[in-house]
Amino acid sequence: MSALETLKNAELFGGLSEEQRRAVAALAGERRAAAGETLFRLGESAEALYVIRRGRADLTFPLQVMGETREVRFQSLEAGRTLAWSALVPPHRLTLSASATTDLELLVMERRRILALLDEQPPIGQVVMSNLAGVVAARFHELLALWVREVQRNVSQTYR
Amino acid sequence: MWLTMMIAAILFAGMLAALHFGYREAEKERAERPAADAIREAPPVNPWLGPQSPWARRRTVEEVVFEVEHRIDADLQEVAHLLGWTAPENASRLYRV
Numbered sequence: 001m002s003a004l005e006t007l008k009n010a011e012l013f014g015g016l017s018e019e020q021r022r023a024v025a026a027l028a029g030e031r032r033a034a035a036g037e038t039l040f041r042l043g044e045s046a047e048a049l050y051v052i053r054r055g056r057a058d059l060t061f062p063l064q065v066m067g068e069t070r071e072v073r074f075q076s077l078e079a080g081r082t083l084a085w086s087a088l089v090p091p092h093r094l095t096l097s098a099s100a101t102t103d104l105e106l107l108v109m110e111r112r113r114i115l116a117l118l119d120e121q122p123p124i125g126q127v128v129m130s131n132l133a134g135v136v137a138a139r140f141h142e143l144l145a146l147w148v149r150e151v152q153r154n155v156s157q158t159y160r
Numbered sequence: 161m162w163l164t165m166m167i168a169a170i171l172f173a174g175m176l177a178a179l180h181f182g183y184r185e186a187e188k189e190r191a192e193r194p195a196a197d198a199i200r201e202a203p204p205v206n207p208w209l210g211p212q213s214p215w216a217r218r219r220t221v222e223e224v225v226f227e228v229e230h231r232i233d234a235d236l237q238e239v240a241h242l243l244g245w246t247a248p249e250n251a252s253r254l255y256r257v
Contacts, residue, residue: 065224073229075236145239146232 001053003028006107009080010051011135015127023124027117028107033057033100040084041097048108050083055104057083059096071097087111088118088132 003025007013013024031050033039039050042061056078060071074096077083083106086094092111118125 063225063228065221065228068221070221070225072225072232074232141243142236142239145242146235149235149239 003030003107006051006053006080010082010107011080012049012051012082012085012128012131014131016124020121020124020127023117023121024109024114027113028109031106031108033104033106035100035102035104037100037104039098039100039104039106040094042094044094046084046086046092046094047111048084049087049111049114050098050109051107052077052079052081052083053105053107054079056101057081057098057104058101059083059098061096071099076101082135085132085135088115088128089136 004018004021007016007021007024007028013021016024028051030053033055039057040046056076058073059075059077060073062069063072083098084094086092087109088111118128
């Protein structure tokens with residue numbers, strides 16, 4: 001699958017014209033990762049934005065279990081999904097870790113270059129930022145719902 | 161014979177009365193205790209039951225991680241359902257067909 005086709009089906013770049021997608025594809029590189037490989041870790045600076053071309057990646061967070069630190073899966077993402085969207089949002093700190101669950105092919109866009117493109121071409125910036133708002137809002141809703149459930153569980157267990 | 165029965169009946173009635181008044185006194189004491197105290201002084205969980213019981217099989221770290229991931233996955237699936245998301249990317253991993 002070409003970079004253009006990947007972008008056509010990517011959640012963050014849906015709605016762009018062919019020409020606009022070409023402009024984005026022009027600054028995208030490729031990266032491959034073997035199953036089990038760590039792509040980035042929570043708290044690191046988000047220097048690049050990734051779009052999954054093929055394969056599956058897990059978003060994880062570290063959890064202390066019986067004195068050992070383990071990476072616990074929060075969500076699995078497949079082709080078309082975005083990794084490290086923090087690259088587009090200050091302070092550019094990654095909020096989860098990511099690792100390849102299967103052999104993985106990714107499109108990689110350097111933060112500096114993609115931000116420069118969005119700045120130079122406002123119509124692209126508007127579409128991408130609108131899509132990004134949807135991605136972030138979905139994450140927010142998921143986390144809010146999970147948090148409310150955990151609070152409810154704790155209250156139910158504590159005040160029986 | 162009658163005298164014995166009357167003494168037994170009196171003793172039985174006395175026992176019932178003691179139970180009744182004792183229970184009422186305990187209930188009154190409990191009702192007057194502040195809620196915070198009641199919560200703090202909640203009876204401890206029976207140590208012979210649940211995962212902390214001496215004969216419960218000790219879980220491994222892998223089992224705990226699996227349980228946590230499974231729970232997050234199940235919750236995410238339900239949350240996606242509740243929010244009306246039908247896109248495949250919002251389906252959970254474990255329950256995806």
